[in-house]
Amino acid sequence: MIDLHMHTSRCGHASGEMAEYIEAGRVRGLDVMCFTDHLPMPAPYPQHYTMRADEMPAYVADVLAAAAQARDSGGPEVLLGIEADWLPDAIPAVVDSLAAYDFDVVLGSVHFLGDWAFDDPDLVARYDSWRPDDLWERYFEETAHAAASGLFDVIAHPDLVKKFGSRSERDPRPWYELTAIALADAGCAVEVNSAGLRKPVAEIYPALDLLKACRRRGVPATMGSDAHSPAEVGEGLDLARELLLEAGYTAVVCFRKRVAREVAL
Numbered sequence: 194m195i196d197l198h199m200h201t202s203r204c205g206h207a208s209g210e211m212a213e214y215i216e217a218g219r220v221r222g223l224d225v226m227c228f229t230d231h232l233p234m235p236a237p238y239p240q241h242y243t244m245r246a247d248e249m250p251a252y253v254a255d256v257l258a259a260a261a262q263a264r265d266s267g268g269p270e271v272l273l274g275i276e277a278d279w280l281p282d283a284i285p286a287v288v289d290s291l292a293a294y295d296f297d298v299v300l301g302s303v304h305f306l307g308d309w310a311f312d313d314p315d316l317v318a319r320y321d322s323w324r325p326d327d328l329w330e331r332y333f334e335e336t337a338h339a340a341a342s343g344l345f346d347v348i349a350h351p352d353l354v355k356k357f358g359s360r361s362e363r364d365p366r367p368w369y370e371l372t373a374i375a376l377a378d379a380g381c382a383v384e385v386n387s388a389g390l391r392k393p394v395a396e397i398y399p400a401l402d403l404l405k406a407c408r409r410r411g412v413p414a415t416m417g418s419d420a421h422s423p424a425e426v427g428e429g430l431d432l433a434r435e436l437l438l439e440a441g442y443t444a445v446v447c448f449r450k451r452v453a454r455e456v457a458l
């Protein structure tokens with residue numbers, strides 16, 4: 194099993210140190226695990242969701258040291274990743290930040306619509322100012338743009354808009370289709386992310402219909418727990434695997450130096 198999405202205490206809203214995550218991954222029997230802490234965002238985006246920009250060198254050094262140590266002690270394999278926000282008005286800054294390090298994988302995430310971090314539990318009141326259909330349309334538009342940008346290897350939690358239970362009135366499948374087309378055209382993978390099971394929506398991201406659309410279009414899939422504590426490492430990935438099989442996938446992709454390689458499910 195691979196788990197390509199997890200955070201550590203560096204981001205300020207997760208707990209636990211790398212060694213504890215790796216120990217948890219070992220206990221869970223993971224073959225590969227990838228740290229993907231949040232990439233610092235340029236001002237005026239809020240600074241409290243990520244590590245500080247000046248902590249990036251230490252983050253990278255810590256992952257590489259942890260990877261070497263895990264290698265010497267019999268696994269699991271530890272990869273260097275990052276979760277970068279889709280910030281359409283700050284693309285050059287994100288390009289520069291991503292180019293500074295030799296990541297194994299770059300996850301791209303839509304967490305912001307304009308200045309609203311719609312996945313922040315402290316900002317849920319703003320859902321009331323949207324018609325759900327408008328919100329869903331805007332969210333999937335941004336997700337398609339994120340995929341098409343070419344910045345990312347994977348689009349993470351691809352229907353995060355449902356996190357707090359928001360549901361469109363319209364049938365969402367046309368948006369799923371457009372998302373799958375954008376991913377396929379960009380050669381970007383879709384992430385099956387079990388963190389939704391721990392959120393109010395209590396579902397894996399993405400919905401089965403979105404994953405099926407990706408499968409029909411030949412979009413590669415990967416998987417991650419989005420752990421924000423050591424206890425969450427690998428959690429729910431058995432269900433993620435079942436969803437992938439149900440959607441018709443027989444393999445997922447793992448990344449090294451941003452090159453995808455298939456791993457049988």
Ligand code: ZN
Pocket residue numbers: 200204206231421
């Ligand atoms: Zn986080």
Ligand code: FE
Pocket residue numbers: 276302304349350
């Ligand atoms: Fe995220």
Ligand code: FE
Pocket residue numbers: 198199200276419
């Ligand atoms: Fe994450």
Ligand code: ZN
Pocket residue numbers: 276302349350419
């Ligand atoms: Zn995430």
